[in-house]
Amino acid sequence: MSRWSARRRNPVKVEEEAATAVLNRLRRAQGQLAGVIAMIEAGRDCKDIVTQLAAVSRALDRAGFKIVASGMRQCLAESEEGAPPMTEQELEKLFLTLA
Numbered sequence: 001m002s003r004w005s006a007r008r009r010n011p012v013k014v015e016e017e018a019a020t021a022v023l024n025r026l027r028r029a030q031g032q033l034a035g036v037i038a039m040i041e042a043g044r045d046c047k048d049i050v051t052q053l054a055a056v057s058r059a060l061d062r063a064g065f066k067i068v069a070s071g072m073r074q075c076l077a078e079s080e081e082g083a084p085p086m087t088e089q090e091l092e093k094l095f096l097t098l099a
Contacts, residue, residue: 018066025063032056 033056039049072094077085086094 018070022063022066025059025066029056029059029063032059 032052036049036052036056039052072091
């Protein structure tokens with residue numbers, strides 16, 4: 001069993017100061033995505049749909065960045081159980097799963 005799979009995983013918690021912004025951005029993206037679906041169903045112009053979809057993507061990217069940044073900081077810190085922080089290779093593997 002590798003160190004990666006043997007490690008007890010702690011849930012990632014978005015930092016308090018970022019949580020409100022993350023939730024607002026995710027809710028905005030949720031509303032914008034509902035708008036994209038409605039536009040497609042209504043047969044709206046492709047340019048309008050793509051523009052709205054780009055707004056959804058930006059909202060998700062900004063929220064995702066906050067979540068990933070919080071998670072990466074937690075992965076770099078020593079865990080509460082005293083386990084060592086993640087290695088650079090483990091972090092690289094984790095980061096590449098986002099691609």
